[in-house]
Amino acid sequence: MDTPITQRWPLFVGLGAISFGLGIMAWVDALAVSLASTILFGVLLFVAGTVQLVHAFVVRDWSGRLMSIAGGALYILAGTMMMEEPSTGSMVITIFISACLVISGIARIIMAFQQRGLQGWWFILLGGLISLLVGVCLYVTLPWSGLWLIGTFIAVELIAAGIGWVQFGFALRQANYIPPAN
Secondary structure: OOOOHHHHHHHHHHHHHHHHHHHHHHHHOHHHHHHHHHHHHHHHHHHHHHHHHHHHHHOOOOOOHHHHHHHHHHHHHHHHHHHHOHHHHHHHHHHHHHHHHHHHHHHHHHHHHHOOOOOOHHHHHHHHHHHHHHHHHHHHOOOHHHHHHHHHHHHHHHHHHHHHHHHHHHHHHHHHOOOOOO
């Protein structure tokens, strides 16, 4: 017979505690996490490029073969560069994130002004201004922001996930609790 999920609450609390602890460790050394993540991303690009090249040479009669070869070669090149120069790779990723934040911030600011007849439109404006400001700040603080951003994002994700799992585990414990009969 299967154990009800509510009786497994300690496993969720344990998962949350480990995730939270790893998040704190990542936050303490965000630089190392950023560089390690960039190297791992480089490895993934290299492997994906290699698989794409092999695929392109196996399907010789495919009309998209040359584009697939070019794409695979670019993946391999980008992956190799990220593995050899992870600090530069993390800066490129940070520039991309910065650009996305600036663009989405401007888009939300425009949307907010278009919707200013609605109650609470300024929440959209505020969110857009924050995204725009964060994107600009990331860009103007390069190269330093490129060294800590990815590690900090990973740390925050692990901490938030840890808190969520701990809370979920305790909620399961509460759901399992049956008060004594009077």
